[in-house]
Amino acid sequence: xxxxxxxxxxxxxxxxxxxxxxxxxxxxxxxxxxxxxxxxxxxxxxxxxxxxxxxxxxxxxxxxxxxxxxxxxxxxxxxxxxxxxxxxxxxxxxxxxxxxxxx
Amino acid sequence: xxxxxxxxxxxxxxxxxxxxxxxxxxxxxxxxxxxxxxxxxxxxxxxxxxxxxxxxxxxxxxxxxxxxxxxxxxxxxxxxxxxxxxxxxxxxxxxxxxxxxxxxxxxxxxxxxxxxxxxxxxxxxxxxxxxxxxxxxxxxxxxxxxxxxxxxxxxxxxxxxxxxxxxxxxxxxxxxxxxxxxxxxxxxxxxxxxxxxxxxxxxxxxxxxxxxxxxxxxxxxxxxxxxxxxxxxxxxxxxxxxxxxxxxxxxxxxxxxxxxxxxxxxxxxxxxxxxxxxxxxxxxxxxxxxxxxxxxxxxxxxxxxxxxxxxxxxxxxxxxxxxxxxxxxxxxxxxxxxxxxxxxxxxxxxxxxxxxxxxxxxxxxxxxxxxxxxxxxxxxxxxxxxxxxxxxxxxxxxxxxxxxxxxxxxxxxxxxxxxxxxxxxxxxxxxxxxxxxxxxxxxxxxxxxxxxxxxxxxxxxxxxxxxxxxxxxxx
Numbered sequence: 108x109x110x111x112x113x114x115x116x117x118x119x120x121x122x123x124x125x126x127x128x129x130x131x132x133x134x135x136x137x138x139x140x141x142x143x144x145x146x147x148x149x150x151x152x153x154x155x156x157x158x159x160x161x162x163x164x165x166x167x168x169x170x171x172x173x174x175x176x177x178x179x180x181x182x183x184x185x186x187x188x189x190x191x192x193x194x195x196x197x198x199x200x201x202x203x204x205x206x207x208x209x210x
Numbered sequence: 211x212x213x214x215x216x217x218x219x220x221x222x223x224x225x226x227x228x229x230x231x232x233x234x235x236x237x238x239x240x241x242x243x244x245x246x247x248x249x250x251x252x253x254x255x256x257x258x259x260x261x262x263x264x265x266x267x268x269x270x271x272x273x274x275x276x277x278x279x280x281x282x283x284x285x286x287x288x289x290x291x292x293x294x295x296x297x298x299x300x301x302x303x304x305x306x307x308x309x310x311x312x313x314x315x316x317x318x319x320x321x322x323x324x325x326x327x328x329x330x331x332x333x334x335x336x337x338x339x340x341x342x343x344x345x346x347x348x349x350x351x352x353x354x355x356x357x358x359x360x361x362x363x364x365x366x367x368x369x370x371x372x373x374x375x376x377x378x379x380x381x382x383x384x385x386x387x388x389x390x391x392x393x394x395x396x397x398x399x400x401x402x403x404x405x406x407x408x409x410x411x412x413x414x415x416x417x418x419x420x421x422x423x424x425x426x427x428x429x430x431x432x433x434x435x436x437x438x439x440x441x442x443x444x445x446x447x448x449x450x451x452x453x454x455x456x457x458x459x460x461x462x463x464x465x466x467x468x469x470x471x472x473x474x475x476x477x478x479x480x481x482x483x484x485x486x487x488x489x490x491x492x493x494x495x496x497x498x499x500x501x502x503x504x505x506x507x508x509x510x511x512x513x514x515x516x517x518x519x520x521x522x523x524x525x526x527x528x529x530x531x532x533x534x535x536x537x538x539x540x541x542x543x544x545x546x547x548x549x550x551x552x553x554x555x556x557x558x559x560x561x562x563x564x565x566x567x568x569x570x571x572x573x574x575x576x577x578x579x580x581x582x583x584x585x586x587x588x589x590x591x592x593x594x595x596x597x598x599x600x601x602x603x604x605x606x607x608x609x610x611x612x613x614x615x616x617x618x619x620x621x622x623x624x625x626x627x628x629x630x631x632x633x634x635x636x637x638x639x640x641x642x643x644x645x646x647x648x649x650x651x652x653x654x655x656x657x658x659x660x661x662x663x664x665x666x667x668x669x670x671x672x673x674x675x676x677x678x679x680x681x682x683x684x685x
Contacts, residue, residue: 124394125218134394135484135486137487145389149385166385182373184373189590190590193589193619197541200542200546201545
């Protein structure tokens with residue numbers, strides 16, 4: 108059983124804005140088939156468990172409701188992996204400038 | 211968000227009413243017929259004077275960014291050019307603005323105006339640098355900010371560049387609402403405007419566009435101070451049209467009508483902007499043709515009734531470059547000039563390298579922006595995502611590039627090309643959209659004159675296009 112998430116925790120909520128079938132007519136088929144979803148963060152209004160319908164107060168103080176998805180969600184984006192195809196561009200260009208290529 | 215009043219249909223039906231309150235502009239005032247409206251009058255009456263904009267921006271530490279001569283890159287260009295060719299390349303380092311991009315200029319006037327109008331907060335629908343700019347300016351002026359972004363596909367794989375911009379918005383104290391792929395973001399945006407009564411800090415109001423005019427003015431002034439001359443060409447990354455419009459207006463205001471104004475976009479032809487499947491198959495989230503072409507050919511698709519960004523009025527040329535070419539040039543800028551900057555902002559630099567090759571050595575090309583870089587907003591982050599999504603990444607001839615399938619990073623600098631977009635084709639497309647949207651079957655002389663201004667095309671061109679569209683005109 109999930110642990111209780113304490114009131115006042117910084118959390119992320121999720122909700123479906125438009126289910127499949129209610130998407131805008133102009134969107135392509137693969138988008139029609141999936142819901143329009145929303146994620147928001149804020150301070151939890153009351154003790155709850157993951158998956159509960161909860162109310163949060165966002166950083167600017169607005170109240171929002173949704174399904175409790177995560178506690179203190181981490182930023183997971185990064186610089187990715189080194190790209191071998193990019194690594195040699197600098198040395199190549201420096202060599203190009205050093206060379207006495209006829210113009 | 212259920213119930214009749216908040217259903218998409220009901221909210222969209224209240225669009226004009228919501229916008230009027232959220233922007234404070236009565237756009238109907240400028241209408242001159244079913245098609246025509248008085249663009250210059252709108253810019254004059256609603257906008258701010260240049261001196262006032264400068265004061266507003268100086269109060270927020272916006273603008274006066276360095277103009278840097280890229281001597282090593284210029285030398286690379288000259289070594290790939292014919293004798294006597296290879297213009298000097300200068301770069302306006304807009305990453306030096308608060309929030310790290312030229313978007314600070316756009317946000318500054320909007321937020322000033324919102325504060326002066328007594329709004330308690332601002333909302334912007336943007337997945338780009340503009341969100342961070344709005345959040346940063348709102349922080350300076352003690353207004354609340356909400357930024358609505360399109361971030362995830364249906365697998366909940368996020369676009370790293372957009373996640374980073376969301377983080378930046380949060381760093382400045384904004385509430386960030388993240389959405390999955392789809393144009394219905396606009397419906398959520400309208401609901402929020404109505405619920406909060408906040409100002410719509412749209413990218414496309416006159417406030418936003420006049421804020422960029424200082425960039426064009428500074429280019430002319432900086433170059434006059436340093437080199438005692440005017441730019442021969444100014445290359446501008448083109449997406450929604452504001453960058454082109456504002457910069458070109460600034461060049462004109464500074465008494466530099468002669469510089470060739472070139473728009474540059476990353477070519478993403480074939481990728482659908484509302485497609486859940488295509489969303490993470492692109493490595494650029496702005497500065498690309500997915501915005502550049504539709505916004506040039508129908509500016510009023512934006513979140514305000516009359517878009518103040520109207521690029522066809524200002525473009526002398528429009529060119530595209532490939533994703534791989536921009537990544538190559540981003541690497542070159544870091545390694546040859548010691549400037550690590552975000553890839554999307556280097557779209558215009560990439561085009562400038564190709565264009566400078568055909569200009570004389572004593573000519574000057576100005577690249578008018580850079581943007582900050584960081585986790586997510588970096589070639590390595592984007593190419594890692596590309597590989598994870600099955601996009602092939604390799605060195606080779608950029609002509610083999612296929613958006614969404616293959617990113618080809620050039621092997622040599624001379625392979626970088628600026629591919630010409632046929633502006634007449636875009637002009638005809640604009641005219642078709644204008645006729646379809648207005649439903650007019652007959653035009654009067656005022657409307658023909660308006661369409662000539664909109665497309666910067668001669669009367670014969672506009673009239674011939676109208677005849678093709680089955681529209682009868684003034685005799």
